Amino acid sequence: MSTPADAPVRVLLVDDQTLVRAGFRLLFSVDPRLEVVGEAADGEEAVERATEFAPDVVLMDIEMPRMNGIDATSRITGATDARVLMLTTFGDEENVLACLQAGASGFLLKNTEPEHLTQAVLATAAGHSLLAPEVTGLVIDRGVRADGAAPMGITPTNRAALDQLTEREREVLREVAHGRSNLEIAEVLYVGAATVKTHVSSCLAKLQLRDRVQLVVFAFESGFMDTAADG
Template identity: 55%
Template sequence: MADETVLRVLVADDQDLFRAAFSMILDAQPDMAVVGEAADGAAAVRAAGELRPDVVVMDVRMPGMNGIEATQRICAALPVKVLVLTMFDLDEYVYDALRAGAGGFLLKDIRRDELAQAVRIVAAGDSLLAPAVTRRLVEDLVRRPGHGVVPRLAAQLRDLTEREAEILRQIARGRANAEIAGELYVSENTVKTHVSHVLGKLGLRDRVQAVVFAYESGLIVPGSPHD
């Protein structure tokens, strides 16, 4: 029965030292087991299909199939969470990784306890972004050719109640459930319920996609005084 609570992790990184370090850190956690390693995206896709891990810790820049394409293929085919790690806070692939379905995007210079906690958060179905990554996401959206509100997404906002729309704004500003609860003077459980409703109504898989949706729908305007 104890094994049922252990998170199965696959580590994909083309650099031997990083791959070994991440595997060692995660395998040492009492609630985790590293079930496999991969040195490129194609190997990660194959391993995910064979091993069915709960979480894949995915490097972005790998030879052959990169981490973005691998993330997209894994998320499209399997109920597997992906935590993307990169050396660069200004990595041009941030936006594409999130759109591909990554549940989190962090920098490789995080502490070992932060890495383990990030895996737990992503495995639980929540998501997380390093502050620098969040800024990069917004900047990338603004710079894209033809950037503007997507009418189809803007129309979907009408499906949300006023409270749900406010919850989505708070998510897009990077606030955790506890912070949102304090801001809106409601319980954390109430916030969790609203978040679940927002994701369900908009057909989003996690909070990361909610951030993207908030900007593309025009709910949040980059550069506004509150964002």
């Protein structure tokens, strides 16, 4: 069943602190564009509530009892259409990388300003990926998988996927992986922003990825960025 275009964004709040959830609920209650449809105090409950309430966006804490936010995110993104917006602390490198692997659509620091939080939830629901420059830089600097292993490198599987991309799409993928916005990529490649958007969408479709965040992860994990750097 399709959702009316003017319907509020359905949000599931996941945090093991009752006061934190109460604060988020109060914040969102004054914005008619948002509707809190449920809460969860741990990862296991989050998976259950995501299935029960079918939220558009899950605002997910990371450190929680029973099941952490990373494992919960992996289960939710694998079984529902909900997009997950993670709440994390600055410099939490291992968790950030693991969240990328789990399918998170974005990251916010826990000290984010209230108005920024509201806009971030709306942007996530609209299909945008909130990959902060700090997160992109982390992926670039570490260049490793979430489990600490070396990048998987070019394998027959991801080679076949990459072979589907045109030369221009490869250029766009490289710039996305460097954390550049569509406007910035347009300036670098001397094309229109709409053209860049089309190429990004094509890359997502051909590589069977969900969003811009996963494009960044794929570019580094697959070894594509190593070959791109080598020319």
